[in-house]
Amino acid sequence: MIRVLMSGCNGKMGQMITGLVKEDEQVEIVAGIDTYTGISNTYPVFKSFADCDVEVDVVIDFSNAAALEGLLAYCISKQVPAVICSTGYSEEQLQKIKEASEKVAILKSANMSMGINLLLKLLKDAAKVLAPAGYDIELVEKHHNQKLDAPSGTALALADSINDALNNEYNYVYDRSQVRQKRDSKEIGISAVRAGTIVGEHEVIFAGTDEVIEFKHTAYSRSVFGKGAVEAAKYLAGKPAGMYDMSDVIAF
Numbered sequence: 001m002i003r004v005l006m007s008g009c010n011g012k013m014g015q016m017i018t019g020l021v022k023e024d025e026q027v028e029i030v031a032g033i034d035t036y037t038g039i040s041n042t043y044p045v046f047k048s049f050a051d052c053d054v055e056v057d058v059v060i061d062f063s064n065a066a067a068l069e070g071l072l073a074y075c076i077s078k079q080v081p082a083v084i085c086s087t088g089y090s091e092e093q094l095q096k097i098k099e100a101s102e103k104v105a106i107l108k109s110a111n112m113s114m115g116i117n118l119l120l121k122l123l124k125d126a127a128k129v130l131a132p133a134g135y136d137i138e139l140v141e142k143h144h145n146q147k148l149d150a151p152s153g154t155a156l157a158l159a160d161s162i163n164d165a166l167n168n169e170y171n172y173v174y175d176r177s178q179v180r181q182k183r184d185s186k187e188i189g190i191s192a193v194r195a196g197t198i199v200g201e202h203e204v205i206f207a208g209t210d211e212v213i214e215f216k217h218t219a220y221s222r223s224v225f226g227k228g229a230v231e232a233a234k235y236l237a238g239k240p241a242g243m244y245d246m247s248d249v250i251a252f
């Protein structure tokens with residue numbers, strides 16, 4: 001049995017995974033970390049990583065960027081791999097994650113669904129054909145009204161995947177409200193909508209002269225993220241130090 005420490009266990013994703021692993025014979029949650037204490041679980045819940053004294057094989061984190069320091073310190077000192085699914089990290093925090101991966105196994109992914117991870121690959125091919133032909137690239141993401149960060153981690157990952165295929169020559173434009181000039185051809189526009197209970201929608205638009213191609217992914221349930229995270233935890237438990245992502249877990 002793989003013993004999971006669920007970071008953010010009392011949040012939307014933490015509770016989704018708590019439900020999912022009840023049906024899984026290979027994985028059990030043996031402890032949780034959360035600042036919110038309004039939910040009672042079948043496992044002990046600690047307010048911080050420093051308080052956790054339960055032995056675990058892997059951490060799954062769906063909490064908040066503010067939890068990163070404690071998470072990395074715990075994983076390095078206990079030599080426990082981490083599946084990091086939270087979003088909204090600063091450049092400095094991303095660098096800390098990279099440095100930590102030299103000491104312990106880390107799998108970081110802003111989106112654990114199969115669909116988005118396939119899209120990350122497909123977009124590279126599309127961008128290599130369409131960008132040189134003069135197509136403009138825009139991304140629109142839509143999420144629920146409780147989401148803290150914008151744009152979504154997934155939107156940034158999709159833009160990075162496209163930009164990577166285009167020699168990283170593109171700049172990201174998040175807010176056009178103060179812009180008083182025409183669109184530059186080497187930009188990727190990224191727009192965010194926050195409304196209701198939308199689980200997650202990402203649309204990538206390649207717009208040329210008289211022709212538009214759109215790639216769209218819609219998550220109808222958080223289970224697509226939860227299932228991916230549990231598979232990632234099974235994959236990562238026992239792995240040596242290094243930086244991993246969902247392309248290591250999902251074979252296309």
Ligand SMILES: NC(=O)C1=CN([C@@H]2O[C@H](COP(=O)(O)OP(=O)(O)OC[C@H]3O[C@@H](n4cnc5c(N)ncnc54)[C@H](OP(=O)(O)O)[C@@H]3O)[C@@H](O)[C@H]2O)C=CC1
Nearest residue numbers: 008010011012013035036063064067085087110111112225
């Ligand atoms: N990679 C992926 O596929 C996905 C990633 N996400 C990301 O996962 C994160 C969590 O999402 P979601 O479950 O919807 O959010 P929620 O706000 O529902 O849950 C987060 C939980 O973490 C707790 N928390 C906040 N700060 C800390 C901290 N410093 N230490 C410990 N616990 C903390 C929150 O408590 P409190 O309420 O007291 O703040 C809350 O209970 C977000 O960053 C989101 O973008 C979400 C879905 C899919």
Ligand SMILES: O=C(O)C1=N[C@H](C(=O)O)C[C@H](O)C1
Nearest residue numbers: 087110111147152153154200
């Ligand atoms: O906060 C969410 O809900 C989600 N966050 C992730 C992100 O920021 O990309 C993934 C998913 O879209 C849901």
